[in-house]
Amino acid sequence: MIDRRATLQAIAAMGAAGAALLTAPALATLQPTRKPPRLKAGDTVGLIEPAGFTDDVYDLEPVKETIRAMGLVPKAGATLGKKYGYLAGEDRARAADVNAMYADKDVKAVFAVRGGWGCARMLPYLDFATIRANPKLLIGYSDITALHMAFAAHAGFTTIHGPNASSAWGKASWEPFRALAFDGATPTYANPQSVEDRLVPRQWRTRTIKGGKAQGRLLGGNLTVLTALMGTPYLPDFTGAILFIEDTNEAEYRIDRMLTQLSLGGVLGKLKGVVFGQCTECVNTGAGYGNFTLSEVLQQHLEPLGIPAFEGAMFGHIANQFSLPVGAMVEVDADAATIRVLEPVVS
CATH class of the missing domain: 3.50.30.60 (LD-carboxypeptidase A C-terminal domain-like)
Structure with a gap:
């Protein structure tokens, strides 16, 4: 597991860079004003790895099967299964995957395959104008928090903090997700x-x-x-x-x-x-550590x-x-x- 604490100074430096890349309107905090479309059987959804990589590309097959079991059609991002150090591709490439999924009219939602560390590194390279113009559910947790927070600040629509695509998706996870994303329920x-x-x-x-x-x-x-x-x-x-x-x-x-x-x-x-x-x-x-x-x-x-x-x-x-x-x-x-x-x- 990546030691996220060692990255704090790097993130602070990226914050300044990100501020320079965002346009003035995007810097304003946005409250959700639009709703992403609900999912339905047969919809195509994107699979991205915005942080860590999958060790074995064959491990991605059960992930795709999970998406199909939901009644959805998986579409793999370009960096899926790639490796760059402890990341699934360089920062700009992983950001380009996110941008492409939100620009693609055929993609109805975006699932993160896994977390790890790395989402914050690519925030300066996200195209928030395109993301904002194409509201789609983003689903994931752990390091995906960086995307959830950035979307809450700059995209203007809701996302779902829930299992990653590679998670177990037992009944206790699947049913609440289906209620939210497919049925439009208020559980x-x-x-x-x-x-x-x-x-x-x-x-x-x-x-x-x-x-x-x-x-x-x-x-x-x-x-x-x-x-x-x-x-x-x-x-x-x-x-x-x-x-x-x-x-x-x-x-x-x-x-x-x-x-x-x-x-x-x-x-x-x-x-x-x-x-x-x-x-x-x-x-x-730690031995003998009072706390x-x-x-x-x-x-x-x-x-x-x-x-x-x-x-x-x-x-x-x-x-x-x-x-x-x-x-x-x-x-x-x-x-x-x-x-x-x-x-x-x-x-």
Whole structure:
């Protein structure tokens, strides 16, 4: 796994470059005003690798079969299966794949095959005028957060933070995605009931940090990727938003550091609510290292905000996760630990 923390200085430098490449109108923060078309059986959808590469090109066959099992027709981007260091092609080439998919009238949505690291590197080379003119669902998670945030800031339509095309796509992932993207439904997300043989189940538990309900536009994704965009023109305005965040392989003190960055940068103070999903393998393993627990870190940062907040929702680096509409209006109920979508995200 790529060490994303080592890339922070490089991203800051790219932010300045990206600002120079964007036109003045594109620099304005855009709220979603249009809806991408809903998917239907037989639609062609693009497959891109905007970050890491697939080790074995034969591993792409099950990915394509997954798309076909959805009733869709996969169209591979030019860099699919390519390798450039730890990336699936050079920055301009990967960006060209994204631009081409949004320019192609036959392509109805775009799936990221996988995450890794690299989406932020290509942000300066995205053609936001073309992307903005051709609203299509973008689907993926992890490093794809950089694209979700850039689209929220500059494209003006909703995207879906959900499984990558190479994910397992079990029933708990597929059905919510189909409801959003195919049916135009407005689901309410709640963790499933545990099937453990215990008097008190431990699996998929949630914890209310601050009770209450709140409504706002849903923005967020991977915490590490999101905080790495601070100070660049690719982070949207979080005023009145519901923030959702998750992470993987980050020790508690690093989650603390990133939440501190969001606080000092003014993001947390603008929010209406917060949902923290799954933090996979987020435990410091250093011998004799005294530390706060993850829940204590979240309590310290989120409870003083005085807004509804809860942890434990099923999104993040897990086998089955929610498909969350980035940029759409939602209502969170921190006592019930639910996220309710308030508007269709497709036309």
